[in-house]
Amino acid sequence: xxxxxxxxxxxxxxxxxxxxxxxxxxxxxxxxxxxxxxxxxxxxxxxxxxxxxxxxxxxxxxxxxxxxxxxxxxxxxxxxxxxxxxxxxxxxxxxxxxxxxxxxxxxxxxxxxxxxxxxxxxxxxxxxxxxxxxxxxxxxxxxxxxxxxxxxxxxxxxxxxxxxxxxxxxxxxxxxxxxxxxxxxxxxxxxxxxxxxxxxxxxxxxxxxxxxxxxxxxxxxxxxxxxxxxxxxxxxxxxxxxxxxxxxxxxxxxxxxxxxxxxxxxxxxxxxxxxxxxxxxxxxxxxxxxxxxxxxxxxxxxxxxxxxxxxxxxxxxxxxxxxxxxxxxxxxxxxxxxxxxxxxxxxxxxxxxxxxxxxxxxxxxxxx
Amino acid sequence: xxxxxxxxxxxxxxxxxxxxxxxxxxxxxxxxxxxxxxxxxxxxxxxxxxxxxxxxxxxxxxxxxxxxxxxxxxxxxxxxxxxxxxxxxxxxxxxxxxxxxxxxxxxxxxxxxxxxxxxxxxxxxxxxxxxxxxxxxxxxxxxxxxxxxxxxxxxxxxxxxxxxxxxxxxxxxxxxxxxxxxxxxxxxxxxxxxxxxxxxxxxxxxxxxxxxxxxxxxxxxxxxxxxxxxxxxxxxxxxxxxxxxxxxxxxxxxxxxxxxxxxxxxxxxxxxxxxxxxxxxxxxxxxxxxxxxxxxxxxxxxxxxxxxxxxxxxxxxxxxxxxxxxxxxxxxxxxxxxxxxxxxxxxxxxxxxxxxxxxxxxxxxxxxxxxxxxxxxxxxxxxxxxxxxxxxxxxxxxxxxxxxxxxxxxxxxxxxxxxxxxxxxxxxxxxxxxxxxxxxxxxxxxxxxxxxxxxxxxxxxxxxxxxxxxxxxxxxxxxxxxxxxxxxxxxxxxxxxxxxxxxxxxxxxxxxxxxxxxxxxxxxxxxxxxxxxxxxxxxxxxxxxxxxxxxxxxxxxxxxxxxxxxxxxxxxxxxxxxxxxxxxxxxxxxxxxxxxxxxxxxxxxxxxxxxxxxxxxxxxxxxxxxxxx
Numbered sequence: 003x004x005x006x007x008x009x010x011x012x013x014x015x016x017x018x019x020x021x022x023x024x025x026x027x028x029x030x031x032x033x034x035x036x037x038x039x040x041x042x043x044x045x046x047x048x049x050x051x052x053x054x055x056x057x058x059x060x061x062x063x064x065x066x067x068x069x070x071x072x073x074x075x076x077x078x079x080x081x082x083x084x085x086x087x088x089x090x091x092x093x094x095x096x097x098x099x100x101x102x103x104x105x106x107x108x109x110x111x112x113x114x115x116x117x118x119x120x121x122x123x124x125x126x127x128x129x130x131x132x133x134x135x136x137x138x139x140x141x142x143x144x145x146x147x148x149x150x151x152x153x154x155x156x157x158x159x160x161x162x163x164x165x166x167x168x169x170x171x172x173x174x175x176x177x178x179x180x181x182x183x184x185x186x187x188x189x190x191x192x193x194x195x196x197x198x199x200x201x202x203x204x205x206x207x208x209x210x211x212x213x214x215x216x217x218x219x220x221x222x223x224x225x226x227x228x229x230x231x232x233x234x235x236x237x238x239x240x241x242x243x244x245x246x247x248x249x250x251x252x253x254x255x256x257x258x259x260x261x262x263x264x265x266x267x268x269x270x271x272x273x274x275x276x277x278x279x280x281x282x283x284x285x286x287x288x289x290x291x292x293x294x295x296x297x298x299x300x301x302x303x304x305x306x307x308x309x310x311x312x313x314x315x316x317x318x319x320x321x322x323x324x325x326x327x328x329x330x331x332x333x334x335x336x337x338x339x340x341x342x343x344x345x346x347x348x349x350x351x352x353x354x355x356x357x358x359x360x361x362x363x364x365x366x367x368x369x370x
Numbered sequence: 371x372x373x374x375x376x377x378x379x380x381x382x383x384x385x386x387x388x389x390x391x392x393x394x395x396x397x398x399x400x401x402x403x404x405x406x407x408x409x410x411x412x413x414x415x416x417x418x419x420x421x422x423x424x425x426x427x428x429x430x431x432x433x434x435x436x437x438x439x440x441x442x443x444x445x446x447x448x449x450x451x452x453x454x455x456x457x458x459x460x461x462x463x464x465x466x467x468x469x470x471x472x473x474x475x476x477x478x479x480x481x482x483x484x485x486x487x488x489x490x491x492x493x494x495x496x497x498x499x500x501x502x503x504x505x506x507x508x509x510x511x512x513x514x515x516x517x518x519x520x521x522x523x524x525x526x527x528x529x530x531x532x533x534x535x536x537x538x539x540x541x542x543x544x545x546x547x548x549x550x551x552x553x554x555x556x557x558x559x560x561x562x563x564x565x566x567x568x569x570x571x572x573x574x575x576x577x578x579x580x581x582x583x584x585x586x587x588x589x590x591x592x593x594x595x596x597x598x599x600x601x602x603x604x605x606x607x608x609x610x611x612x613x614x615x616x617x618x619x620x621x622x623x624x625x626x627x628x629x630x631x632x633x634x635x636x637x638x639x640x641x642x643x644x645x646x647x648x649x650x651x652x653x654x655x656x657x658x659x660x661x662x663x664x665x666x667x668x669x670x671x672x673x674x675x676x677x678x679x680x681x682x683x684x685x686x687x688x689x690x691x692x693x694x695x696x697x698x699x700x701x702x703x704x705x706x707x708x709x710x711x712x713x714x715x716x717x718x719x720x721x722x723x724x725x726x727x728x729x730x731x732x733x734x735x736x737x738x739x740x741x742x743x744x745x746x747x748x749x750x751x752x753x754x755x756x757x758x759x760x761x762x763x764x765x766x767x768x769x770x771x772x773x774x775x776x777x778x779x780x781x782x783x784x785x786x787x788x789x790x791x792x793x794x795x796x797x798x799x800x801x802x803x804x805x806x807x808x809x810x811x812x813x814x815x816x817x818x819x820x821x822x823x824x825x826x827x828x829x830x831x832x833x834x835x836x837x838x839x840x841x842x843x844x845x846x847x848x849x850x851x852x853x854x855x856x857x858x859x860x861x862x863x864x865x866x867x868x869x870x871x872x873x874x875x876x877x878x879x880x881x882x883x884x885x886x887x888x889x890x891x892x893x894x895x896x897x898x899x900x901x902x903x904x905x906x907x908x909x910x911x912x913x914x915x916x917x918x919x920x921x922x923x924x925x926x927x928x929x930x931x932x933x934x935x936x937x938x939x940x941x942x943x944x945x946x947x948x949x950x951x952x953x954x955x956x957x958x959x960x961x962x963x964x965x966x967x968x969x970x971x972x973x974x975x976x977x978x979x980x981x982x983x984x985x986x987x988x989x990x991x992x993x994x995x996x997x998x999x
Binding site: 097134135136137180181182221224225228229232233235236237238239240241242243252272273276277280281284287288291292295298299302304307311318322325326329331 | 377379380381382384386387388390391394395398399401402404405406408409410412413414416417418419420421423424425427429431560589590591592605606607608
């Protein structure tokens with residue numbers, strides 16, 4: 003079956019349209035972020051992002067062309083490659099701002115920690131889809147997925163990239179909660195965490211404690227993270243209902259919003275487009291999340307369902323953490339806003355996620 | 371049967387997943403509701419307030435500089451402090467109308483408007499809300515003028531910045547070092563994470579070595595400014611942590627004495643406490659003014675420093691490597707005694723030369739020393755005696771003793787750019803030049819010529835070890851580190867790094883010889899290094915700068931200045947229970963006995979005799995001069 007007409011009939015045009023809309027909004031804000039009110043317009047960044055979007059489109063198409071069920075078999079090799087890339091980063095990675103996250107492959111550099119998120123989702127979907135039952139997983143059964151997550155987690159913490167490591171844990175936890183944890187095991191787990199977290203805290207060094215406290219409460223660092231959050235809140239709040247108008251943002255000016263084209267892109271949008279624009283963007287993301295869950299619901303076999311849930315969880319957490327951070331609800335971490343933030347690895351990862359959703363969606367009626 | 375049924379019932383089917391998904395949707399919705407509520411709070415409820423704050427970017431950050439730690443000598447005398455300087459900066463966004471403001475400012479600053487614009491243009495890429503420094507360190511008159519016309523100069527700000535100030539111009543410049551502006555390479559290196567462009571960091575000497583203690587931690591404040599850029603409210607403050615104060619082991623008065631003694635000559639002096647390794651004085655001549663590195667120097671000043679043939683920027687005590695000359699005979703003597711090649715009674719005959727194959731090696735004394743034993747050989751620095759000892763030892767055994775005495779390797783003093791010196795071995799030469807070792811070269815080595823190289827500091831450590839009975843101490847310059855609130859973080863502890871591998875009796879023989887150098891009837895430094903009040907022991911050295919083959923009859927006085935030999939003197943005193951070990955080198959000083967020995971003597975005298983009743987050395991003053999006479 004090289005080509006099946008039902009694939010075209012079942013293609014999820016609605017999801018594609020939604021993603022296209024988000025992508026366009028992203029490009030529009032990015033253009034504002036890199037040109038408005040800055041003494042040095044960085045049009046190059048915009049051009050680069052256009053190129054990344056094209057690459058992302060290709061990655062997305064590649065991801066939905068083959069039957070996703072093959073991923074069940076490819077899960078282990080994919081996982082191993084991801085872990086090897088992470089180990090590679092530790093040894094030959096590029097140092098940027100004190101941490102090693104990038105791997106240079108000729109002219110482009112990639113962030114393996116982004117790809118590893120997808121690797122983990124596929125791996126867990128494979129494991130959970132085999133043994134899922136209505137009683138939920140016991141602690142013993144959860145040991146293997148725990149190790150599977152721990153390895154990349156430790157490697158990412160070592161980079162160090164606390165934000166991505168945390169994201170990995172959140173995705174894994176979401177998937178695990180979805181397939182259910184057996185009641186007694188859950189109680190044990192919660193009790194264990196309640197005891198061990200203060201214990202770990204006790205063993206941390208002073209500077210590590212301080213870093214975590216600042217992470218949880220940016221106000222403790224009024225000259226760094228705390229200042230960024232204040233500026234971000236001013237940017238968002240000053241947009242009021244109607245916004246200051248496209249390309250008219252002022253907080254955007256260099257050095258007031260940090261990383262305004264990556265982590266704080268939402269603040270730029272909120273300032274220029276006001277509540278109308280930013281509310282709409284959040285709404286679009288909510289629709290995207292529900293769409294992903296609908297895809298999971300439509301799928302009639304566990305691997306596809308869990309895969310779709312995992313991918314949706316990843317988008318969900320990034321959106322909530324990123325937007326929450328710019329509004330001062332969340333710790334300050336370098337988590338990009340999917341489809342909106344600048345950055346090759348982020349765009350490609352988001353595109354692959356969408357590709358996976360499209361893949362599961364269009365093959366929902368195919369039987370093995 | 372029931373088990374199978376039970377398993378079937380528990381299998382997660384599509385309906386079960388659907389039900390789980392419903393729960394997930396509820397959770398997701400709840401999270402988004404929180405986002406919406408927060409968005410409404412920020413944009414609708416608090417919108418007006420945030421809009422006000424966003425006009426002119428009202429919330430800004432201001433730095434609070436951390437005062438850098440002060441540097442004292444061992445007695446607490448201040449050597450380096452910080453003085454306030456006033457820098458004028460301008461914030462472009464607040465300075466409208468810019469042309470008029472600049473024109474007015476230029477009149478106060480005595481600069482043309484074009485100059486000011488040029489300065490501003492150079493900082494391209496900086497946010498227009500970031501202050502740009504246009505003139506540093508304005509005088510108090512200018513400061514007063516600007517403060518008075520403040521209302522007329524929107525966006526112009528004067529910041530107090532602490533500037534490093536070296537109190538004693540030219541003094542201990544190499545030891546203390548200097549600060550200067552951080553370079554872009556250093557910023558990129560990742561070693562200075564807390565630093566920013568325009569910051570000053572230690573670049574040389576103790577300022578660099580103890581950078582981490584001295585620098586402190588910058589603080590800052592979040593402030594709200596009005597439309598003219600003036601602070602209306604301080605929102606949050608993070609106090610700066612001041613740097614820690616450093617107490618050096620040097621004695622400032624002794625240091626100044628050392629510098630005065632070397633004045634007008636190129637050379638170095640190291641004085642150490644033999645029983646601890648404390649550096650008491652460390653001087654390198656000529657010196658330079660550290661303040662010009664902080665205040666910014668002209669190209670002319672820089673060229674003068676770099677172009678000076680006497681290399682003022684080099685710390686000759688640790689960076690310069692010289693052939694040790696006859697001071698090296700201490701090593702040859704120790705090795706010969708310990709290896710049993712000679713003993714106290716061994717006598718060689720010195721006819722004034724020594725024949726090896728068809729080559730003739732001369733003794734410095736043409737007429738010869740006649741019958742020589744070890745003590746006389748050291749006292750009169752008989753070359754022929756040491757030729758024979760060296761020849762029997764061989765180069766590698768000699769090198770082993772030299773290395774055991776700390777030569778040929780960095781001492782590890784806490785100062786930058788220390789040179790390792792060089793102790794040759796046969797294998798080293800073969801590898802380096804491809805030519806096997808020649809026996810004649812061993813003879814040169816034995817009297818400290820040839821490939822041998824040592825720094826004055828290495829010789830000081832060796833001298834101190836001979837002085838204290840054979841213990842090698844690590845030379846240290848740091849006495850105490852004290853926090854701003856008076857807590858002592860670090861205190862000096864002597865550190866033993868090795869022992870001279872010789873017996874007490876053999877060392878005693880050499881010490882006897884060194885005593886004779888100064889106090890014996892024919893000692894090479896008997897007229898130039900001896901003091902009435904105390905016994906000094908020492909050894910002269912004359913390090914040839916060029917080979918005099920074929921011109922051996924030439925007298926030192928006839929040679930051009932820059933080809934004259936370097937003059938060494940190593941000494942310790944009082945001979946019986948030494949309290950100070952001194953090494954002096956005078957470049958092209960011709961003879962150790964005449965150029966270097968008096969310097970060492972005067973320094974020892976200053977340290978051991980010219981002290982006031984309080985135990986402290988008297989500063990360079992008229993009464994201390996009268997004591998000298």
